[in-house]
Amino acid sequence: MTSLLAQWNYFLVIILMMLGFYAVIARGNMVKKMIGLNIFQTSVFMLYISMGKVSNGTAPILTGDSSTVYSNPLPHVLILTAIVVGVATTAVGYALIIRIQESFNTIEDDEIIELMDDDEAASEGRAS
Amino acid sequence: MLHSETLIYALLGLPLVASLGVLLLRKWPNLRDGQAVLIGLLTAACAIEFFARGADGTSLTLLAMTPSLSISFTPEPLGLLFALVAGCLWPLATVYTISYLRGVHEDNQTRFMFFYAIAIHAAMAIALSGNLLTLFVFYEILTFSTYPLVTHKGTEDARQAGRVYLGILVASSVVFLLFGIIGVWVIAGTLDFTAGGILAGKIDPIYVPFLLGLFAFGIGKAALMPLHRWLPAAMVAPTPVSALLHAVAVVKAGVFTVLKVAIYIFGLDFLTSTGASEWLIIVASFSILAASIVALRKTNLKARLAYSTVSQLGYIVLGAALASPLAASGAALHIATHAAGKITLFFCAGAIYVAHHLSDIKDMDGLGRRMPITYGAFALAALSIIGVPPLGGAWSKFMLMGGALDGQHMLVLVVLMVSSLLNLVYLGEIVLRGFFAPAKAGSVADGGYAEAPWACVVPLCITALISILLFFSVDFFILSFTG
Amino acid sequence: MMHHLPILQVIVPLLAAPLIALLRGREIAWLATFIVTGVTFVISLLLYYQVSESGARLVYDLGGWAAPLGIVYVIDAASALVLPIVTGIGFVVTLAARHLVTAEIDQRDHALFFTAWLLTIAGMLGQVTTGDAFNIFVFLEISSLSAYALVAMGAGRDRRALPAAFNYLILGTVGATFYVIGLGLLYMLTGTLNLDDLAVRLADIEQTRAAYMAMAFIALGLFLKMALFPLHFWLVPAYSFAPSAVAALMAATATKVSVYVLVRLMFGVFGIGFVGISEGLGTVLLTLGIIGAFVGTLAAIIETDLKKLFAQSSIAQLGYMAIGIGIMTPAGLAAAFIHLFNHALMKGALFLAIGVIGAQTGRATMRTIEGAGRQIPMTMTAILFGGLALIGVPLTAGFISKLYLIRALLESDFWVLAGLTFVSSALALAYVWKIVEAAWLKPRPEGAPDLYETPMMWLPAWLLVIATIGFGIFASPLINGAVQAAAVFFGGQS
Incomplete structure (x- = not known):
């Protein structure tokens, strides 16, 4: 039991991950999808960061004392990169949402699908 | 005295020359058709000469795709017989075709004559093929080159017939025949036609009937029921095509392949001894x-x-x-x-x-x-x-x-x-x-x-x-x- | 100079991309892109030559830091085979982009278009070259993010490109995140991200549940990226609403690179000895592969939009690659590499030829190509040859693919699966012939706009058609290359 509780950070990660993933799949609103995606990604960031923690370790800045225990800095560096990538993804996503709002006047999935079907019918009509 | 290799080149090349001639001389119908007949006669002469002389074991590798796969030609008696049939009937069919096309005023005569000659080329290559791969390649070329002939009229009927024609022939060949060929390749390690067959002792006799089935039904051109539907469907084509399909090239290529596979891949003894x-x-x-x-x-x-x-x-x-x-x-x-x-x-x-x-x-x-x-x-x-x-x-x-x-x-x-x-x-x-x-x-x-x-x-x-x-x-x- | 080729392969397009964004004037932006892709193509050929000549693998330490501390770029027989596909296709498609982009993209956006274009290519090259698992993720995102933007640029002609790009973004990001999760688990287990080092350390540790989960997450993420059935739903809208040039580039290369990364991670890191690979992955790939082959082919048969039709066919063709990998033998993996290469050529040719039509009519549908065989014979003939290659007609590259795939299946006694593969590939005839009938056997409808073509328009497609036929006839170099590439991942076994 203690070992399970000791891993509370993983449970947190899993809960966040499922929350985010659920929002991505189940929400029709594109902004909500993006938020879900962000939560999903953030859970992964936390997975990495928490694994870099070494018990009783301090921040990985050289102290000059050879007995100092440091946390692992590499996951932090990786996640710094991943955050940058995540921000870029979010930016592209919202840019797309703005363009979708401009052209379709909605950002609801099901309404857009209807409008797309109309477009399909219209282009078929044009071709014939 | 002609060399056997020269004769192989001649039988394969002359129909191609004729088809090129048809394209080049398309502005002058008489010249176009005249050269086709002349080259046809020349092909017939070569085929007769080659058949009379008999196979001497000459083998010609045109192209090595990979070390174990090649396009090569090895004449043997059965193949020479088929070449003889195709070669001799071709000039006659050409004369007849010219007269027929002009008699009923068909359009696109040049296209017709072109693909006719290509089909004969493919038939010759099938006849002389030295391995299953070569045979398969030209088998497919024969199918595709006769498709424009079958749909020559361009009507809805012709399109429908063309669909059946191509559908059955290509589907059966790429599903069953190719399966059989690759099966033989994996089992025997070679695809060369060899007297007495190449499978004996390399395959469990239980599987032989299945393998034979892949060939029998894969060779749609042999029109074995129930894969015969393409043949009546192709009747919408002009009659010279029907003559070509039925007598000279297509169906004969089919049954020739069946015979050749039975004799040179399975081997007659092997077939009888296994009862396959x-x-x-x-x-x-x-x-x-x-x-x-x-x-x-x-x-x-x-x-x-x-x-x-x-x-x-x-x-x-x-x-x-x-x-x-x-x-x-x-x-x-x-x-x-x-x-x-x-x-x-x-x-x-x-x-x-x-x-x-x-x-x-x-x-x-x-x-x-x-x-x-x-x-x-x-x-x-x-x-x-x-x-x-x-x-x-x-x-x-x-x-x-x-x-x-x-x-x-x-x-x-x-x-x-x-x-x-x-x-x-x-x-x-x-x-x-x-x-x-x-x-x-x-x-x-x-x-x-x-x-x-x-x-x-x-x-x-x-x-x-x-x-x-x-x-x-x-x-x-x-x-x-x-x- | 020759020593720096591995890094130049990636860095040249990566650095050129922002510079091109600064260029004004559409001709100059295109020309610069064309030159850069040409240079990357030459570099990849040199790399291939070096690797195949020496038989050794080239390892390049970034910044002089050796592995496992530093990041290394590794060129072995497998990556050397995939690089020329990406760069070669990129080069030819850029050649075609000249007229396609002029026709389809707003002139103000050209410089930005080509910036994203080079970033996509650079991202793909990075994924193939790098020897570091996290680096793969970074390059994956570089190529994906710019690809989302490129797909969205189709909005100038059809607004449906925007939702297509958005869905692609969502699923692409989910896939990439899955990959990162798997990687995190691997890192926890081994403490390294270098691919070679990972392989060594994984072999030592116990095959725990965490290792299985890592494998499953990574595989799932990459299945999404390579559009393996049933994770393929983003692909068809993304390809069909993207600008023609983008569709051609992505159809020919993007999913292929993901296939390569999958092979690299599954065989190169976990290895065939890993129980999850030998027991689980093979069955999954074979099953999904054959279902995907049927689903894609059948969907293509009922499709009337040519881009969508060939996008569906891509699902089927990816299925064949999955089958090749799933056989789990050197012969199967070689067959997958052969098909990966050949399919890139065929699909590139097809999408470029369709682009010629699409650039003129907005969309290439069965209706718009009726009777087109006489008006644009070179373009339609390119489609015919591409289609014949997809069916696997002899003397085309598709035939060689099928020959080796089936042989690999039969050698491992998958007779039923081989039969099913034959049936599904024969069904390809139905959708290819639909096009042939429409283009040649039907007259041009009254009032349909006249189509035209110039050599500059059909030449790029024909370059790939000629390559398709060339590799169908002189197949030895490719087969040798693929066998060597497969040997990279099975070397430890024998």
Whole structure:
């Protein structure tokens, strides 16, 4: 039991991950999808960061004392990169949402699908 | 003295030259067609010379795709026989085609002549192929090059027929035939045609019938029921195409492949010792009888001839399935005799169409009296198909029966006899109606002598005479296969 | 100079991309892109030559830091085979982009278009070259993010490109995140991200549940990226609403690179000895592969929009690659590499030829190509040859693919699967022939706009068609390359 509780950070990660993933799949609103995606990604960031923690370790800045225990800095560096990538993804996503709002006047999935079907019918009509 | 290699190049190259010539001379129809006939004659001469000389084991590798796969040509007696058939009938068919196309004013004659020559090239390559890969490559080229011929008219009917034609032939070949070929490749490690076969001892006999099935049904061009539908469907094509499909190139390429695979891949001994081809005997017998019965019920002349072809192809597959040397020789001979007979019948059907625009048998009562030469040739060819001496067809049927006796297949004897009777009925009806039935008043058949143009009539007379010739010089054409 | 080729392969397009964004004038932006893709193509050929000549693998330490501390770029027989596909296709498609982009993209956006274009290519090259698992993720995102933007640029002609790009973004990001999760688990287990080092350390540790989960997450993420059935739903809208040039580039290369990364991770890191690979992955790939082959082919048969039709066919073709990998033998993996290469050529040719039509009519549908065989014969003939290659007609590259795939299946006694593969590939005839009938056997409808073509328009497609036929006839170099590439991942076994 203690070992399970000791891993509370993983449970947190899993809960966040499922929350985010659920929002991505189940929400029709594109902004909500993006938020879900962000939560999903953030859970992964936390997975990495928490694994870099070494018990009783301090921040990985050289102290000059050879007995100092440091946390692992590499996951932090990786996640710094991943955050940058995540921000870029979010930016592209919202840019797309703005363009979708401009052209379709909605950002609801099901309404857009209807409008797309109309477009399909219209282009078929044009071709014939 | 020509080198064998030169002859291989000639047989493969001359039809290609002719097709190029057709393209280059498209502005001058007479030159265009003249050169095709001349090159055709040259091809025929080469084919005769090569056949008379016989195979000497020359092998020619044109292209090595990978170390174990190559496009190569190794003539052997059976292949030379097929090359002879295709080579000799091609110039005749060309003369006939030219006259037919001009007689009925078909469009796109250049395209037609071009693909006709390409189809012959593919047939020659199939005949001389030295391994299964080469055979498969040109088998597909033959299919695709005859597609524009079948759909030549461009109507909805033609498109529909083209779909059936291509669908069955390509699907069967890429699903079953290629499967079989790769299977052989994996099992035997080679694809070369070798006397006595390459599979003996390398495969568990239990699997042999399945492998044989992949080939029997993969070679859609052999029109074994139930894969025969493309053949009647392709009847929408102009008659010279039907002649090409039925007698010269396509179906003959199919049954030739079946025979070649049975003899040079499986090996006759291996087939008999494993009994792997027993089931094929039954299927082929069924195909023979069923197609004959369908033919009886068709009143469109070309459709009836098409089903007759399906039935006759069954003979050749049967010969391969019986897997005795005598039956295989008979099947090989039947390729030649049926080719001569069936091309004559189609030429006649085309001549009737060119002269009077008739295609239904019921309208042809009394027509024989207006077209005595055409009907005379038709009668001769019909007798040859039925198997009456002194015509070529008698020998091949006789040898097949002998083969059946060898293997104690009494039922096959019965099938052959019944089928001969059915042949007699459905082909005889046409001849009898033509010569003896009174012409319906006011019908086209009512009138004086009116033959098709001479360029249509002469080729069909020649092919009818070849049928007779085949009877008397049959020694020349009998190949012997041992093992 | 020759020593720096591995890094130049990636860095040249990566650095050129922002510079091109600064260029004004559409001709100059295109020309610069064309030159850069040409240079990357030459570099990849040199790399291939070096690797195949020496038989050794080239390892390049970034900044002089050796593995496992530093990031290394590794060129071995497998990556050397995939690089020329990406760069070669990129080069030819850029050649075609000249007229396609002029026709389809607003002139103000050209410089930005080509910036994103080079970034996509650079991202793909990075994924293939790098020897570091996290680096793969970074390059994956570089190529994906720019690809989302490129797909969205189709909005100038059809607004449906925007939702297509958005869905692509969502699923692409989910896939990439799955990959990162798997990687995190691997890192926890081994403490390294270098691919070679990972392989060594994984072999030592126990095959725990965490290792299986890592494998499953990574595989799932990459299945999404390579559009393996049933994770393929983003692909068809993304390809069909993207600008023609983008569709051609992505159809020919993007999914292929993901296939390569999958092979690299599954075989190169976990290795065939890993129970999850030998027991689980093979069955999954074979099953999904054959279902995907049928689903894609059948969907293509009923499709009337040519881009969508060939996008569906891509699902089927990816299925064949999955089958090749799933056989789990050197022969199967070699067959997958052969098909990966050949399919890139065929699909590139097809999408470029369709682009010629699409650039003129907005969309290439069965209706718009009716009777087109006489008006644009070179373009339609390119489609015919591409289609024949897809069916696997002899003397085309598709035939070689099929030959080796089936042989690999039969050698491992998958007779039924081989039969099913044959049936599904024969069904390809139906959708290819639909096009042939429409283009050649039907007359041009009254009032349909006249189509035209110039050599500059059909030449790029024909370059790939010629390559398709060339590799169908002279197949030895490719087969040798693929066998060597497969040997990279099975070397430890024998």
